[in-house]
Amino acid sequence: MAEFLSLSEAVSRHLRDGDTVAFEGFTHLIPYAAAHEAIRLGRKDLTLVRMTPDVIYDQIIGMGLARKLIFSYAGNPGVGLLRRFRDAVENAWPRSIELEEHSHAAMANAYEAGAAGLPFAVFRGYRGAELARVNKNIRSVMCPFTGEQMAAVPAIRPDVTFIHAQRANEQGDVLIEGILGVQKEAALAARQTVVTVEEVVHDFDGVHPNACILPRWAISAIAVVPGGSHPSYAAGYYGRDNAYYLAWDDIAADRRRFTAWMKQHVLEASAADFAERTKIREIG
Amino acid sequence: MLPATPSEMMTIAAARLLKSEDVCFVGIGPPSAACNLARLTHAPGITLIYESGTIGTAPAVLPLSIGDGELCRTAVTTVSVPEMFRYWLQGGRISIGFLGAAQLDPFGNINTTCIGDYARPKTRLPGGGGAPEISTSAAEIFITMQQSRRGMVKAIDFITSFGHGEGGDARARLGLHSKGPTTLITDLAVWKIDPETKEFHAHSLHPGVTKTKAEETCGWDVKYAAFVGETPPATVLELSVLRDLVQRSQAAHRRSAAA
Numbered sequence: 001m002a003e004f005l006s007l008s009e010a011v012s013r014h015l016r017d018g019d020t021v022a023f024e025g026f027t028h029l030i031p032y033a034a035a036h037e038a039i040r041l042g043r044k045d046l047t048l049v050r051m052t053p054d055v056i057y058d059q060i061i062g063m064g065l066a067r068k069l070i071f072s073y074a075g076n077p078g079v080g081l082l083r084r085f086r087d088a089v090e091n092a093w094p095r096s097i098e099l100e101e102h103s104h105a106a107m108a109n110a111y112e113a114g115a116a117g118l119p120f121a122v123f124r125g126y127r128g129a130e131l132a133r134v135n136k137n138i139r140s141v142m143c144p145f146t147g148e149q150m151a152a153v154p155a156i157r158p159d160v161t162f163i164h165a166q167r168a169n170e171q172g173d174v175l176i177e178g179i180l181g182v183q184k185e186a187a188l189a190a191r192q193t194v195v196t197v198e199e200v201v202h203d204f205d206g207v208h209p210n211a212c213i214l215p216r217w218a219i220s221a222i223a224v225v226p227g228g229s230h231p232s233y234a235a236g237y238y239g240r241d242n243a244y245y246l247a248w249d250d251i252a253a254d255r256r257r258f259t260a261w262m263k264q265h266v267l268e269a270s271a272a273d274f275a276e277r278t279k280i281r282e283i284g
Numbered sequence: 285m286l287p288a289t290p291s292e293m294m295t296i297a298a299a300r301l302l303k304s305e306d307v308c309f310v311g312i313g314p315p316s317a318a319c320n321l322a323r324l325t326h327a328p329g330i331t332l333i334y335e336s337g338t339i340g341t342a343p344a345v346l347p348l349s350i351g352d353g354e355l356c357r358t359a360v361t362t363v364s365v366p367e368m369f370r371y372w373l374q375g376g377r378i379s380i381g382f383l384g385a386a387q388l389d390p391f392g393n394i395n396t397t398c399i400g401d402y403a404r405p406k407t408r409l410p411g412g413g414g415a416p417e418i419s420t421s422a423a424e425i426f427i428t429m430q431q432s433r434r435g436m437v438k439a440i441d442f443i444t445s446f447g448h449g450e451g452g453d454a455r456a457r458l459g460l461h462s463k464g465p466t467t468l469i470t471d472l473a474v475w476k477i478d479p480e481t482k483e484f485h486a487h488s489l490h491p492g493v494t495k496t497k498a499e500e501t502c503g504w505d506v507k508y509a510a511f512v513g514e515t516p517p518a519t520v521l522e523l524s525v526l527r528d529l530v531q532r533s534q535a536a537h538r539r540s541a542a543a
Binding site: 015026027028049052071072073074075077078079081082085086089090101103105108109111122123125126127128129130131148149177178180181182184185214222233235238240242243245246 | 297304312313335336337340347348349350351352353355356357362363364365366368369370371374393397402403405406407408410413414415416417421431442443444445446449454455458459460487536537538
């Protein structure tokens with residue numbers, strides 16, 4: 001049953017060293033505030049899961065807190081490569097990182113299998129693709145009816161999933177609007193789910209009956225963090241801070257500049273700073 | 285009006301290949317510019333789909349990422365990412381997959397994973413994203429990229445997305461019934477896959493481009509179609525719509541958190 005907690009309490013209670021954790025979001029609603037809290041708490045040896053690890057995973061990896069990454073696209077979309085991720089893969093700085101690399105179709109199916117309580121996902125994929133050679137978790141099964149060879153990947157079952165959403169009601173149900181990504185599946189695939197929200201409203205009266213709502217009993221904890229997905233965005237609240245994503249390319253290009261930036265903007269900052277950031281036009 | 289730059293000519297030549305009745309799965313970057321130029325000129329009915337789940341989107345500015353709010357606001361509907369890949373792509377409803385490439389070989393195999401060895405890469409690239417299944421499940425694939433000897437190579441370092449393998453009937457032998465890559469649009473030329481060998485042949489060179497120039501910027505031995513024409517020059521309409529679109533988009537990308 002969803003408990004309303006402060007962000008630091010929610011993260012410290014539900015995320016442990018060595019956990020498999022998904023901070024999911026597909027361009028939209030990326031849970032930056034929750035991930036920054038995990039960095040401040042120094043949670044380490046994490047196996048990070050996400051379809052599109054972008055700047056936030058670049059930050060966690062650059063801080064040396066990740067042991068392994070399960071992913072399908074590691075880039076700064078429209079800007080370029082992730083420089084801290086590259087430094088870890090190419091130079092083992094600040095530590096080496098193990099990769100389990102998939103395609104989007106595989107990850108989406110694997111989360112769905114996790115939510116559905118299945119041990120693996122089956123789909124038509126990876127034909128001729130070389131990832132199957134380097135990832136032992138990409139296998140195949142034969143359709144028992146047609147004989148067709150299908151791709152199979154293990155279900156994703158995170159210890160904990162963090163997502164950001166627009167609103168909770170006072171009972172602790174959570175409403176997600178706009179681009180939903182794979183967040184519903186990631187939330188239901190996990191043993192525990194923590195949600196940060198822009199605000200709490202009295203009830204969801206008037207919300208469309210087909211809206212995406214996670215009921216309170218499927219959620220472990222809720223933390224109210226206005227601006228909590230900045231520099232990603234929350235439809236209806238604030239837009240994507242594209243300038244931040246563009247600026248990140250330079251910040252992350254240099255180890256010392258990155259470290260100084262993290263100290264100032266993450267380690268010495270707090271969840272309360274996010275609300276202001278959705279109004280600020282320049283960073284670092 | 286200034287004449288088209290090579291990069292503009294690439295976008296314009298790519299846009300011309302799209303039809304109003306197409307259902308197009310759009311990659312970010314150059315494919316997105318071409319698809320939206322087509323929608324704003326000769327193909328107003330085209331259905332553009334981005335992997336973030338936005339179906340039938342009509343953005344006023346080009347998205348920086350595949351999940352920008354503009355895509356959702358202007359879409360016919362927005363579905364979850366698992367639904368996107370399962371029902372709409374794997375379900376066989378996409379007529380054109382439009383992809384970019386970091387490395388490409390003459391058979392249309394794409395590398396967006398790494399330069400060098402996978403375990404010890406010289407350069408780690410972002411990875412496949414949606415492309416490995418787009419390249420096999422969409423009915424037909426268009427590829428667009430700028431020509432360079434580093435990008436267009438005889439053998440790519442990693443097959444992220446399968447094109448025609450080593451050529452011939454390689455797709456059929458893998459049980460693939462979709463066409464795979466048929467057309468490559470670069471800043472210098474339009475290339476088509478040869479129906480037998482499944483290698484790209486230069487079909488038309490953009491205005492002012494010589495065969496020497498096309499060969500100097502390509503890492504494989506260039507083969508030509510029986511008749512090599514000139515790509516029709518960019519029209520005033522194509523250029524003005526594209527330049528407006530790019531200008532609007534760049535201004536939007538420089539802006540930070542707008543309410």
